[in-house]
Amino acid sequence: MAYVVTAPCFGCKYTDCVVVCPSECFREGDQMLYIDPEACVDCDACRPECPVEAIFYEDEVPTEYQEFIQLNAEMAEKTPPIFERKTPLAEP
Numbered sequence: 820m821a822y823v824v825t826a827p828c829f830g831c832k833y834t835d836c837v838v839v840c841p842s843e844c845f846r847e848g849d850q851m852l853y854i855d856p857e858a859c860v861d862c863d864a865c866r867p868e869c870p871v872e873a874i875f876y877e878d879e880v881p882t883e884y885q886e887f888i889q890l891n892a893e894m895a896e897k898t899p900p901i902f903e904r905k906t907p908l909a910e911p
């Protein structure tokens with residue numbers, strides 16, 4: 820099991836989640852972040868930090884965001900790690 824980043828993350832300019840992760844799980848995509856499910860230790864630190872509630876525990880991902888479970892796993896292998904807060908993630 821792991822935590823999963825979902826659609827509300829698109830275009831986040833704050834990346835508040837990244838700095839609290841003890842396990843360097845976050846990966847930076849063009850439009851959103853992803854969590855590497857292999858690295859995530861289910862600590863729950865990131866979830867309450869996200870201002871738009873984009874992060875869910877895998878078992879609690881809403882039905883409409885189920886595809887993001889697989890997407891995080893796939894994209895985590897293709898995108899670089901991000902460790903520090905960064906602005907902006909995506910310009911309109």
Ligand code: SF4
Nearest residue numbers: 828831834835836869
């Ligand atoms: S805090 Fe993290 S998960 Fe939440 S929207 Fe911003 S980058 Fe995405």
Ligand code: SF4
Nearest residue numbers: 840859860862863865
């Ligand atoms: S649950 Fe913990 S280990 Fe997993 S991504 Fe969030 S902060 Fe990192």
